[in-house]
Amino acid sequence: xxxxxxxxxxxxxxxxxxxxxxxxxxxxxxxxxxxxxxxxxxxxxxxxxxxxxxxxxxxxxxxxxxxxxxxxxxxxxxxxxxxxxxxxxxxxxxxxxxxxxxxxxxxx
Amino acid sequence: xxxxxxxxxxxxxxxxxxxxxxxxxxxxxxxxxxxxxxxxxxxxxxxxxxxxxxxxxxxxxxxxxxxxxxxxxxxxxxxxxxxxxxxxxxxxxxxxxxxxxxxxxxxxxxxxxxxxxxxx
Numbered sequence: 001x002x003x004x005x006x007x008x009x010x011x012x013x014x015x016x017x018x019x020x021x022x023x024x025x026x027x028x029x030x031x032x033x034x035x036x037x038x039x040x041x042x043x044x045x046x047x048x049x050x051x052x053x054x055x056x057x058x059x060x061x062x063x064x065x066x067x068x069x070x071x072x073x074x075x076x077x078x079x080x081x082x083x084x085x086x087x088x089x090x091x092x093x094x095x096x097x098x099x100x101x102x103x104x105x106x107x108x
Numbered sequence: 109x110x111x112x113x114x115x116x117x118x119x120x121x122x123x124x125x126x127x128x129x130x131x132x133x134x135x136x137x138x139x140x141x142x143x144x145x146x147x148x149x150x151x152x153x154x155x156x157x158x159x160x161x162x163x164x165x166x167x168x169x170x171x172x173x174x175x176x177x178x179x180x181x182x183x184x185x186x187x188x189x190x191x192x193x194x195x196x197x198x199x200x201x202x203x204x205x206x207x208x209x210x211x212x213x214x215x216x217x218x219x220x221x222x223x224x225x226x227x228x
Contacts, residue, residue, distance in 0.1 A: 034214035036153075043203055043218035044153065050211040087153055091213050095167040097143070097155040 002026050002090050006100035012108040019075040021103045023088035028068050032092030035064055035073045038102075039084045047086075048073065075105075083107055110134040110217045112204045117222030124194055124226075130187040130204030130219055138182035141207040143215065144189050146200035146224075156202070157189065172198075194226045 003026040013019050023033065031051035036044040046055045048064035051071055061076045075082055088100040116128040128144070144156040157178040158167045166178055177190040187204055201221040208216035 032212045034212060036215075038153075043220055044215075045218070046208075046214050046216050049208075049214040053211065055210075055214075055216065089153075089214070095155070095158065096169050097158075099153040099155070102152045 001096055002029060002093050002098050004088055004090055004098050004100035006086075006088060006103050008103060009101065010104040010106065012106055013078050014108045015078055015080055017078045019078050019082075019105060021073045021086055021105075023066075023071045023073070023100050025069045025071075025090055025092075027093075029090045029092035031067050032090055033064075033066065033071045034089045034091065035062075036087045036089065037082075037084045038087065044087065078105070110206070112206065112217055112219035114202065114204050114219045114222035117202065117224045119225045119227065120194055121228050122195055122226055125190070125192045126194065126224060128189040128191065128202055128204075128222060128224070132185045132187065132204075132206075135206075137180075137185040140209075142180060142187045143205040143207060144178060144187075145203045145205050145215070145218075146198075147203070147221075148197075148200040151200075154200070158207070159187070191224070194224070196226050198224060199226050200224060 005024045007022045033051045035048040038044040047058050052064045063074045085102045085104045087102045111133045113131045141160045143158045146156050159178045175193045179188045203221045204219040205215045206217040
């Protein structure tokens with residue numbers, strides 16, 4: 001199975017900050033990497049797919065990059081509604097689909 | 109509007125069974141592969157099972173293989189998860205999830221989840 005890791009596991013930031021989250025795959029997954037946002041008590045929502053493509057309706061302050069084993073999710077200017085947990089997911093070699101352990105972004 | 113609505117969760121004792129249902133609407137259910145993903149309290153996301161459009165190909169996570177059975181009824185726009193021999197470690201919110209047609213096949217729509225609690 002492909003293992004996914006994320007760093008940091010949590011971070012504290014302020015509104016307006018630039019935030020970067022890293023995801024690493026245990027082997028080459030090309031760009032089969034997706035990012036999700038989850039708020040407490042809610043289902044995850046798709047933000048980024050194919051490593052860098054913005055899903056419909058997602059604000060342009062979110063961006064993704066990377067290929068192979070190393071990927072990043074960037075929020076260019078953190079907004080109050082962005083305080084949430086973020087998960088990466090690989091869909092290159094399945095089953096199983098695997099997720100990273102998540103990164104929690106909270107208010108500094 | 110795409111909607112996925114899960115039901116069937118609840119509190120059961122170890123060894124008992126539950127059947128989860130997911131009612132899909134707002135899209136042509138029969139042409140999408142579907143998944144179940146779970147999340148234990150305070151933990152991350154864990155893929156559980158998948159089923160292709162026709163139901164012919166099915167996959168399971170190692171943790172549930174042999175105990176859980178996924179199925180679908182395209183005529184009724186419904187997805188199911190039969191869970192037998194439940195264990196405490198199966199306690200989680202279970203999400204019904206649609207696999208998109210986008211590049212790299214991300215999960216584009218999720219239900220609100222149904223909580224399964226396994227405890228004596």
